[in-house]
Amino acid sequence: MIKIVTWNINSVRLRIEMVLDFLQKTNPDILCLQEIKTVNDTFPFQAFKDAGYSYMAVRGMKSYNGVAIISRLPFADEFALDFVGKQDCRHIAVRLDDGCEIHNFYVPAGGDIPDINENPKFAHKLDFVDEMRVWFANNRDIQQKMVLVGDLNIAPLPEDVWSHKQLLNVVSHTPIEVEKLSVMRDEFGWCDAVRHHYPARDSDGNEVKLYSWWSYRARDWQASNKGRRLDHIWLTPPLLPVLQQADIASLWRGAEKPSDHVPITVTLDY
DNA sequence: ATGGTGGCTTTGCCA
Numbered sequence: 001m002i003k004i005v006t007w008n009i010n011s012v013r014l015r016i017e018m019v020l021d022f023l024q025k026t027n028p029d030i031l032c033l034q035e036i037k038t039v040n041d042t043f044p045f046q047a048f049k050d051a052g053y054s055y056m057a058v059r060g061m062k063s064y065n066g067v068a069i070i071s072r073l074p075f076a077d078e079f080a081l082d083f084v085g086k087q088d089c090r091h092i093a094v095r096l097d098d099g100c101e102i103h104n105f106y107v108p109a110g111g112d113i114p115d116i117n118e119n120p121k122f123a124h125k126l127d128f129v130d131e132m133r134v135w136f137a138n139n140r141d142i143q144q145k146m147v148l149v150g151d152l153n154i155a156p157l158p159e160d161v162w163s164h165k166q167l168l169n170v171v172s173h174t175p176i177e178v179e180k181l182s183v184m185r186d187e188f189g190w191c192d193a194v195r196h197h198y199p200a201r202d203s204d205g206n207e208v209k210l211y212s213w214w215s216y217r218a219r220d221w222q223a224s225n226k227g228r229r230l231d232h233i234w235l236t237p238p239l240l241p242v243l244q245q246a247d248i249a250s251l252w253r254g255a256e257k258p259s260d261h262v263p264i265t266v267t268l269d270y
Numbered sequence: 271a272t273g274g275t276g277g278c279t280t281t282g283c284c285a
Contacts, residue, residue: 010277111284153285
């Protein structure tokens with residue numbers, strides 16, 4: 001059994017106690033963090049070691065972004081990719097001893113205006129997703145065991161947002177982003193593990209809403225419940241038969257001084 | 271229609 005978590009932590013130093021609490025309570029093997037918001041020099045390596053996580057791949061920068069993979073299992077290899085010509089610490093990957101590769105992404109949020117001419121951040125986001133697609137197409141095979149996790153900053157399905165209609169022109173759910181992410185996923189053959197476990201419609205045809213992020217700006221995030229599913233765990237087909245469980249732990253949004261994202265977990269039986 | 275909150279810091283920028 002291997003348990004893998006992805007969590008946009010929005011400052012790992014500010015929330016280290018909460019992360020340690022999470023690890024103690026849920027006992028995952030591998031924790032992938034985004035938005036660690038610190039350089040490697042001030043990353044809390046020792047705190048994770050003391051908690052039993054001896055293996056870490058960290059790619060931090062000052063103030064912004066930054067990704068890390070924290071593990072109880074050793075790594076056979078570790079590497080990082082750059083996209084759109086920027087070294088802004090949005091990807092890190094490891095290979096486990098059995099060859100399974102884990103890719104941890106923090107896709108650009110894309111700013112407020114969904115127009116590539118008016119908003120360079122939106123252009124950056126779309127280019128980033130394009131380059132992700134090209135990289136996997138050129139460098140990897142769908143028959144390899146791989147897990148892609150992270151804050152992809154796109155909610156692909158109508159059931160991944162609180163209101164499909166009201167978010168059609170809101171960055172994270174615009175048709176062009178959804179199209180690019182879907183092509184990236186389907187052309188290669190990734191499977192969305194969370195939606196595999198919780199399909200968008202139940203047996204009666206009712207919507208099954210799933211969110212992983214709720215804005216800090218809501219007066220009461222739980223009461224308004226205007227969430228979006230921005231965080232994802234994808235698997236290649238060889239891992240699909242061993243997918244045991246998928247879970248979005250929304251209770252962590254209600255913690256004291258929470259991240260605006262919650263942890264997503266998959267359990268693989270192999 | 272607007273502004274709402276949070277983190278790190280370059281007290282503005284990013285989300």
